[in-house]
Amino acid sequence: MKKIFFLLIITLNFSCNYSANKKPEKHIYAKDGLSFELPQYWEVEKDRPVDGVAYSRFISVSNNEPFADDSYFILTAVKSAKNLRFTLDNLIKQSRVSFNKRKMQFGLLSQPKPLVFGKHKVLRVGFETKVITTRHKGCLSVFDYAGKTYSVISSAEFKDAKENIAVVDAVIKSLKVN
Template identity: 25%
Template sequence: MIRSYIILLLITCFTVSCSKKEENNTKLSITQYQKDSLSFDLPVGWKVKQDYTNKTGRYLELDKYSDYKVKSTLAIGILHDNVISDSVIASQIRQLQFYYQKVNFKLLEQNKKIQLGKYPAIMTSYEADDTKNKVYGKICVIQNNNKTISVQIVDSETKEGLSEYNTIFNTFTIR
């Protein structure tokens, strides 16, 4: 009886120890980016490529690396004014249609209401295929504190899921 209890206690301690170690590893894999009144968490593999400010707002470009290649890009534009979400999306679609004019470009969904992290947003998704490289993209617009946040996601692997982007936008803070 005592031997069984000791074995059960050892198994319980080992399980708790492993789960705490896994939790600590998850926390270590996320880094916080903080600069000029903006902060957010970056999941493992993500790096800030650009971050600059001009008269109209701020622009950030983040890349996700896997096997030493860029697998996803996240572009964030923060405008100092409220701009109508539909016009921001329409403008970006026109730019994309021009950029992808020599490949198969198609809209998959238009102006769908979603939740991007802790923010309600409007999203349009697209696909571009030049027969050797296919990319999936999403254009999202968030209205927050008299600012318009334009988000463009370009992913070379999948058109599904926003979990990593939600990790970023759950902690996205502008002061």
């Protein structure tokens, strides 16, 4: 009886630890010399040039996980700008106007901070949007890489914001231009 009980405990222990050691699946998105890693269920919805802006790119990525809340990020690449602070200030103004047009409250959560992800020096600021009782939290990030200035706008429901920002950080770290 003791042997059966002991074997049952060992079997349960190994079966429980299997999923804890399993790494989340990732896939690589690559197109026109640009590549980055995405977690499972995250998919590129759009990848196109920005209308009227030469040498630019607009990439929209969404979380398509079943039963997941609204999470997304938008990666934009344009020819190098004056400086990151100028680009971030412009992005904040554009975001404020865009959210106000949709009758959403928009507010910054902090002052812009310089961060480092892999080899990228990033300038980032957090923001919050609210419509009636639904709150979303996100971040605006800008960085220079390979002769272009990249901006990332991410947003998720308040409870999923940390996971969404971690996805954005991983994308910035894994970004490669060939």
